[in-house]
Amino acid sequence: MNVLLISCYDLGHQPFSIASAAAHLLERGHRVECLDLAVQTFDRGKILNSDVIGISVPMHTAMCLGIKVAKRAKAIKPESYLCYFGLYASLNEQKLLSNLGDTVIGGEFEGPLADYIDGLETGEMVTSGVSRPHVSGRPNLSRQEFITPVRSLLPPLEDYSKLTVSGQGEKLVGSTQTSRGCAHRCRHCPIPSAYEGRLRLVQEQVVLADIDNLVKMGAEHISFGDPDFLNGVKYSLKIVRAMYQKHSNISFDITAKIEHLLEYPEVLCELGSLGCLFVVSAVETVDDRILEYLDKGHTRDDVVVALQHTRNAGIYLKPSLLPFTPWTTMSGYLDLLAFIEEHDLIYHVDPVHYSIRLLLPPGSKLLEISELSNLVGELSNEDLVYEWEHPDGRVDALQKQIACMVESSVVDGEDWAIIFAKVKALALGKEAGYLEAFSNDLFLPVELRPPVFSESWFC
Ligand code: SF4
Incomplete structure (x- = not known):
């Protein structure tokens, strides 16, 4: 799958969250692009090229910005799957799934995010740690094996x-x-x-x-x-x-x-x-x-x-x-x-x-x-x-x-x-x-x- 990972705000730092998610998705064989809107401009081409858009929402400011970006992205490419992940995703699950996204992944998100995107490709419905409208999966708190974050997809x-x-x-x-x-x-x-x-x-x-x-x-x-x-x-x-x-x-x-x-x-x-x-x-x-x-x-x-x-x-x-x-x-x-x-x-x-x-x-x-x-x-x-x-x-x-x-x-x-x-x-x-x-x-x-x-x- 072509996956676009978006970060909107991470306290002024190059975001660990999408660099880490990218590492897990690349290991599963997906094609990954990243967009950090804290320092980059909105890229219509990357949206059009995506099958799945993952938006990192580790904090409140990031979530408010992320929702605006999601609406814009959905208007450009309605058929792309839209997933929010990170701390504020699960806190706002009900609202986000009411009309603002397809899935929400909270807690330790890398594993469930990779499983979910694998499932989109194979047609298998992944539920563990993944919430969809009317199907709530609790935030994943299992101990994950992390992979070294891929920093090269992000701005310097x-x-x-x-x-x-x-x-x-x-x-x-x-x-x-x-x-x-x-x-x-x-x-x-x-x-x-x-x-x-x-x-x-x-x-x-x-x-x-x-x-x-x-x-x-x-x-x-x-x-x-x-x-x-x-x-x-x-x-x-x-x-x-x-x-x-x-x-x-x-x-x-x-x-x-x-x-x-x-x-x-x-x-x-x-x-x-x-x-x-x-x-x-x-x-x-x-x-x-x-x-x-x-x-x-x-x-x-x-x-x-x-x-x-x-x-x-x-x-x-x-x-x-x-x-x-x-x-x-x-x-x-x-x-x-x-x-x-x-x-x-x-x-x-x-x-x-x-x-x-x-x-x-x-x-x-x-x-x-x-x-x-x-x-x-x-x-x-x-x-x-x-x-x-x-x-x-x-x-x-x-x-x-x-x-x-x-x-x-x-x-x-x-x-x-x-x-x-x-x-x-x-x-x-x-x-x-x-x-x-x-x-x-x-x-x-x-x-x-x-x-x-x-x-x-x-x-
Ligand atoms: S719960 Fe933990 S992270 Fe949150 S304010 Fe208290 S000490 Fe800090």
Whole structure:
């Protein structure tokens, strides 16, 4: 079969998902083309040439974009089979199968995707891990044998987000994964809905071969896309030790939850010595009451300790935030900004995170909280999330103001300290240009700033 694999958004990185799917399909003898619409233009010829179109939807933004692409592709080639795969595919199975696609494959998708496409060729109806209208197959959580991702079908790393490291300039970035799923069950996170607290590992030799290929393509930094790199801490350490043996000049970054940063201070020191530059951690907020609703497993005080551990290890902690939830208050938002200022985190927080608003996709564990039922409305046909309104209209208005201001400030290339001051001014009820919120103390010399990707990222 002629298979076209499409990715729309993968946090600015060359996508592991379709490179991995391509490897499995090529091994089964299919002809595969890839299209990464984050960096390439829509290609009508590739659509016309396809028998099957597979759209990777690992996160919400990718899914919203993927649906638009699917509609466009279907209009050009209605007879091509349309399949969505990845985390958000199974979460939105009902909607996607109502009129937006032929099949949905969630969880560990490579094996079921290859089986499904084999079945299209042979006429055999494959059901395991594959959902069709009126036939629901659960997300595949079996342990797969991965194959080294085929990177050569994708655009070069030069086309993707780069990492600026002070004193070292701009680095080309490759992204890979050692695991999918997560052992934890934070309530706002979509991963537990599909993986139910399970972790699935990518075999060591596959990860290392993928890193070798990325380095050959010019990668100077590896961004590990695991939901939490320290879920399988021994395994992760084994991989980065082996990577260091072979590529001691390659730096890397990871994502890990605050609880793990508290649990493994010695591991952080070793990671720092092996080239880890920063760890992204889903701090979300510093309001303990909200952290409890989200079941994050950490407190405000824990974040302070995690900061000490990462600083001791010579690693930057880059918090990701979820500041706008149904429990956010105007004073609580200002308190979060004060925390960021007090702990010198202004250049650690990507400004887009000041405006992130809680998403409630189908299956969200937060929908089980009864006190939210009055605030939650219909499932939006456009965004495929449940709409919700904050009980205090000022909070929703502030979120919109900040989102709008941050978007234009980032486009204008404004310094993050200035953007922070503007956020603070808006939160204080002033105009974004209000200067009293601004102090020269907010500026950090360039050489002290954490590494930063050339593209803002959010899920
Ligand atoms: S630790 Fe991270 S990946 Fe795991 S459930 Fe919580 S938010 Fe999701």
